[in-house]
Amino acid sequence: MTRTLFTGGHVFDGTGAPPQPADVVVEEGRIVAVGTGLDGDDVVDCTGSTVLPGLFDCHVHLMVNGLDPEGWRATPFSLPFFQAVHTMRATLAVGITTVRDACGADLGLQVAQQQGLIRGPRTFLSIEQLSQTGGQNDPWEPSGCLSPVFVPHPGRPDGVVDGPDQARRKVREMVRAGANVIKIATSGGVVSPRADPRAAHFGDDEVAMIVREAAAAGISVMAHAYSAEGINIAVRNGVRSIEHGYFLDDEAIDLMLDRGSWLVPTLMAGPGTLRAAAAGMSVPEHMLANAKLITEASMDSVRGAVAAGVKIAMGTDTGVTPHGQNLDELPLMAACGMTHAQVLHAATLSAARLMRLDDELGSVEPGKRADLVVIRGGIEPDGMADRVVAVYQDGELVHQRATTGG
Structure with a gap:
């Protein structure tokens, strides 16, 4: 040996x-x-x-390459699967050996990496994001047309649900499809065509059902949540991690501390979107407005969480920004009051603890x-x-x- x-x-x-x-x-x-x-x-x-230690990114989208809806509509269905071979290599090349895909990648991508068919970080899946009608993941446009970021297919079910019964079934579908974590949206977001990022989505009964069904399958729930009330709905019903958290207030921070919830800040997403638009990418006006909104709010929110002692794990929303630039998140975390050692801890052992991989990684x-x-x-x-x-x-x-x- x-x-x-x-x-x-x-x-x-x-x-x-x-x-x-x-x-x-x-x-x-x-x-x-x-x-x-x-x-x-x-x-x-x-x-x-x-x-x-090998670094973690707890919030990536391996099947996305920029906020470009026009490009998405013109892209052949299978092309993102081939592009993911390169996005995974780019991720690995900056030292990230483990990722949590926050929707888009399916079981085939995970198995291909495990079998050595493609080289990349070990990938844990959420499959698709669950949101309410009119929420973050509802692709309905004012014309009545649907413009999904991820077209549903047998390995990636549609994620729009309303009510506890639909939520229960959808969690089971995601688990059947190979989900290692359930992703929900308790607020709107940058890509939402018809949802204000500052509004709360899903009711307590729906989130409680999702968390209960996930727990029955032995997995946890991560919540895309910008608004303070969207964060509160998620945390008080047992969601393990808040993704983004751009409009945290004192009440939400106190609740996260009380429940031991994690924050995955993704600070580079807003500025990265604005840079892409400035460089000529065709970013729709509503996405541009939302990106400006979160860029202005995010640093102060995360500073408050860091000062209060909220548990932080590194995540970037890469895919919204170019793959291979994930470590641009680290200096932004430092600018929120984290020491260099704390920043790296968030990208190593803290992230492993969030993902319950700390026995191994x-x-x-x-x-x-x-x-x-x-x-x-x-x-x-x-x-x-x-x-x-x-x-x-x-x-x-x-x-x-x-x-x-x-």
């Missing part, structure tokens, strides 16, 4: 300790030792670098799967993607930055 030794650098182990000089030994895809003066058969020289500790990222320099979040040297998944080198000779 070959022992691979990562030596000569610092290790940020993800447990909350600052980076320390240390070696890491990997054997058969697992970390077997962390310390100083260790030995191995194959040596990876990490001099001048820091070894991190999220930290550099003996016994855990050897998902490792080697970066030049220290853990400062600015420009981290450009400093990724190598990415390992279960001990296998899955990405290495190309070097040029002189």
